[in-house]
Amino acid sequence: MSTSKIRDAALPLLLAAVVLAVPLVLKTPYWLNVLILVLVWTTLGTAWNIVGGYAGQLSLGHSAFFGLGAYTLALTAGKLGWNPWAGIALGMVLSVPLALFIGSITFRLHGPYFVLASLAIAEVLRLVTLAWRSVTNGAVGLMVPFLFEGISRAPYYWFIAVVAIVAVGLTWWIERHKLGYYLTAIREDQETAESIGINTTGYKNLALVLSAVIAAVTGSFYASYLSYIEPDIVLSEPVSLQMAIVAIIGGRGTVFGPAVGATLLVLASELFRAQFKQAHLLIYGLLLMAAILFLPGGVLGTLQQRIKARRAAKAAAIGATFARKEAS
C-alpha cells in the first residue's frame, strides 16, 4: 500500500476506532440505546445507498430484506432452537435469492419497475407473515432469543458497530474501485453504460445482493435487540421509507452520507419526542421538507458538490491564466 492510500484510510480507521471505544466511556443505558439506533439506521441507510445511491435504483421495499433477516432468526433460533448465529447466517444467505428474484426480473426493464416490484415484494411478505399464523404467529408476533447474555447493552453495541463499520467500509472500498465507477455510470446513464461494455443488469444485481445481505443481518440484530418482532415492526413500509430517507438526507452516493443522515434523524426524533410529545412527527416532517428543499444532494452530498465545484473553478482559473500567458 502506498503512503497516499494509507493517508486516505487514516481518517475512516480513526473514526471506526472511536465508534468502537464509545461503550468503554459511555455507560448510560439510554444514550447507549440511542447510539445503537443510530448505528442500526446507519447500516440500513448504507445498505440502501449501495443500490439506491450509487447504482441509482430506488428501492421502497428494503424492509423485505430487513424483515427476512428478523423473521429467519426468530423462526430458527426461537421456534426451532437453533444457535442464533446460525439463524443470522441463514437470514443473510436467504436474502441473496430474494434479491436476485426481484433484480433479475426488474433490472432488465427500463422504467419504474424495480421501485414498484420492491414495494410489492415487501408488502407481499408483510401480508404473508400476517396471515400465516401457524408459522409466524401473525400479528401476535414472535419472541426472539437474546444474542448476548446479561443486561449490558455494550455487546449489542459492539456487534452492530462492527456491522456498520463493515458496511460503511464496503461502500468506501466500492467508491474507490471499478465497481463504484460502474455503479455510478449506470446511475448517470444506463444506455451509455451499456455501450462501453458494462453489464448493467449484472452490476445492478450485484449491488442489490450486497445491499440485501447487509439489510438482512441488521434485521436479525434488531429482532434480537428488541427481543420481540411482529410484521408491522419489521416488515412495514415506514421501515423501507426510513432507510431511503436516512440515505437521501445524508447524501445519496456518498460514503458517510447515511451515517450523517442516521445521526441527524435519530437524534432529532429523540429530542422532539421528549420536547414536543405528539407533535414530534409533525416537526420531523417539516425538517425533512426543509432538508429536501435546501439540501437537494443531502447534507454531505451538497457539501461535497460545493467543494468539487470550488476545486473545478480553481482549476479552470489556473487554466485561463495559462491561456492568457500563452496568448500574450
Add this chain to the structure above:
Amino acid sequence: MAPLLEVHNLTKAFGGLYAVRGVSFSVNRGEVLSIIGPNGAGKTTVFNLISGFYSPTEGEIRFKGEVINRLKPHQRALRGLGRTFQIVKPFPGLSILENVMVGAFARTNSVDEARKEAMRILEFVGLEGRAHLLASTLTLAGRKRLEVARALATKPDLILLDEVSAGLNPTEVEEMIRLLRQLADMGIGSVAGVEHVMQVVMTISDRVVVLNHGELIAAGTPHEVVNNPAVIEAYLGGEVAHHA
C-alpha cells in the same frame, strides 16, 4: 481478409413500419464508411441495430467473422464495437477524466491503469486541460469529443459515430474530421453517420452508403455517390434532379 463488419439484408420494422429495410454493406479495418441520408432516413436505427440496442427483424450482423445478432450491447462493446450517440450522453455528474475512465475499465480492473489510459486518450482528443471538470461543463463540440474519447477507451476495432457534425461550427467540424482520420490511421474502422455536411462526407470517407426511407439507394466512393441522380433526388427533391 474478411471485412471487420458485415451487414447483410438488415431490416427493422416497428409494427408495420419499416425503419430500415434490406440494407447490406461492409467495413474493413482502418476504413471510414459514411452513412448519409436525410433526417429520418434510418441512420440512427442502423447504429442501434449494429450496437445491439435494437434487435433486427431480419438480416445478419457479422463482426470479426462472428454473427452478433443476439448479443447484448455490452457484449458487443467488449468484443470491440464502440459507439457514440447522436444526442450526446456524457455521464453529467462525473468529471471528464472519470467519464473516459469508465470506458477504460472495459479492459482493466485497476483504477490506476484506467486513469493512465484515460489521460492518454484525453491528450489524444485534446481535452486533457479539462480532465477534472464536470462533463456537463463542456460545449457540444467538447461533448462530441468526449463521446469519441470514452468509446476509444474501450479499445474498439470499430467505432460507430452517430452524427459526427450536426450542431458543430466549421472549425469544429474540421477538428472532428482530423480526429476521425487519426482513428483510421490507427487501424480502427469507423462508420460515421452524417446528415448533410458534404465537407465531412467528401474528406473523411473511403466509401459512402446512402439511405433514404430506410433503404439503401446508393453506395460507392464519395465522388460516385454525390453525382448519383437518385442521391440528388433524395436530398433536393425530384425536379432539381431532372434539371441537373
